[in-house]
Amino acid sequence: MLNSVERQIIHYIKDLNEPEILNLYNKLAKGKRLRAKLILKIAGNSLRVIKTASIVEMIHGASLLHDDVIDDSDMRRNRPSINSIYGNKTAIMFGDILYSKGFYELNDIDKRVSKVISNAVVQLSLGELADVSLSEEFNTDRDRYLKMIYQKTASLIEASAESASILAGKDSIPYKIYGRNLGLAFQMIDDILDITVDSQTLGKPAMHDFFEGKTTLPYIYLYKELDTDDKNRLKSLHSKRLNTKDEAWIKLKMKEYKIIEYSYNEAKKLIDEAISLMENAGEFALSAIAKEMIERDF
């Protein structure tokens, strides 16, 4: 079924009548298509549903194009990023083209769906900006962090599930919570993996988030536990390239206070709620997706 989504996206791209754009699109790594998968599992595979899934994936692709420019990333899903091949100008404009084509096509789907998805893009862009601002200081405010990852990561997954439930005529509330929890947990687990997985497996330097100024949940929790001297030591390392000794110290302290387990359990609680909501609704394909997510490699 995901193949119909790929075909529909190509169809939308060809509509633009610019061979250059099709060429750019073919250079994009496709990813897991999580959002499309959720939409199809919730709402079936009518043309309207396939179109919605395609639009959401185009919008998600646009956000990643801008994200890579903002983070100066050379790679995306083990492929060179568009900004690294064609430069920032092309990546920004190609993102704008995918966004606007997506919004244009939403007009022919359903007004409620169009509002849910365009509101998620507002949240997503606010979240990207908050991510940049939060990285400028040593943030220890859990609520600000959770709001940011809700906006940046969870909002479009939540909107995908909600939109699909609207198209399917199902009660939106459990699907919306499912999507939000899935998105939050996904980001929390990603943040944990940045600490626990070695750089070779990760394909990027380990503990890169902290170097980039991002105090993800484990750092926020660790900071809370430390005594004043250690608090100051952690703070002094923020945004710096860590040496082996400092890296080991942080990991040791996290072990001492069981920070990873604690953070992992927080993600797991969200996933458990998502699973039970979907099992109650008889949506076993959706609860299986949630289970898979929490079983990612630690």
Add this chain to the structure above:
Amino acid sequence: MLNSVERQIIHYIKDLNEPEILNLYNKLAKGKRLRAKLILKIAGNSLRVIKTASIVEMIHGASLLHDDVIDDSDMRRNRPSINSIYGNKTAIMFGDILYSKGFYELNDIDKRVSKVISNAVVQLSLGELADVSLSEEFNTDRDRYLKMIYQKTASLIEASAESASILAGKDSIPYKIYGRNLGLAFQMIDDILDITVDSQTLGKPAMHDFFEGKTTLPYIYLYKELDTDDKNRLKSLHSKRLNTKDEAWIKLKMKEYKIIEYSYNEAKKLIDEAISLMENAGEFALSAIAKEMIERDF
């Protein structure tokens, strides 16, 4: 009436509930609000019309934010650009926020209007990309150039006039042509001013377009007239910092072949058509706007 548009934009920005965004918005130079002005002159000042004008100006602002990142511009309307104050990351994301908030609010206006405007944003983004591609070579193809300026500059002005005519229940065709011609002529005149006006008046180096690789209409026309040797000389100067001698030579050749008059007349023909369409429709405020445009300083 433009004040109601300013107030409505502030209202939309405050909706976002992020003081940082309001602060960024206040740093933006407001510009002439040409698109809002056209919309109000065509469709009056009901709340729906004011909202549409505000959305179009937010979208136009978003496109300028991205444009300044792409062109590495430090100034916009005699003020420091957002990218020069806060960096590219913030400018890209703030642009995405204005775009998506605009698209979100369009859902509550009218489906036809929403399609017209979102289609214009697709064109606008394609035009920005074409502008970059065309600058990479010495383009002598007039049609490709006209298509690019239609997409980049005229499409959103055309869409503004068309949207307003839809909201006002007027026949769209003359307004659409009016908007398109106004947009094309505006860009053509801007291209001429880059050649004829000295750098001090312009606030940027004169003949900057050619240095940036942009062969605007006067260069395309001049190239056509020159003999083979001179064609090669002009081509050899493309994308280079011009010395006084080369600059004078280009201006002399343009004088010899009456290139500026010829280019100006092409813009004037478009404006004349726009004026006569509006006078036939009894829209004298709109024909006056077109007249003003062609009377800009040469």
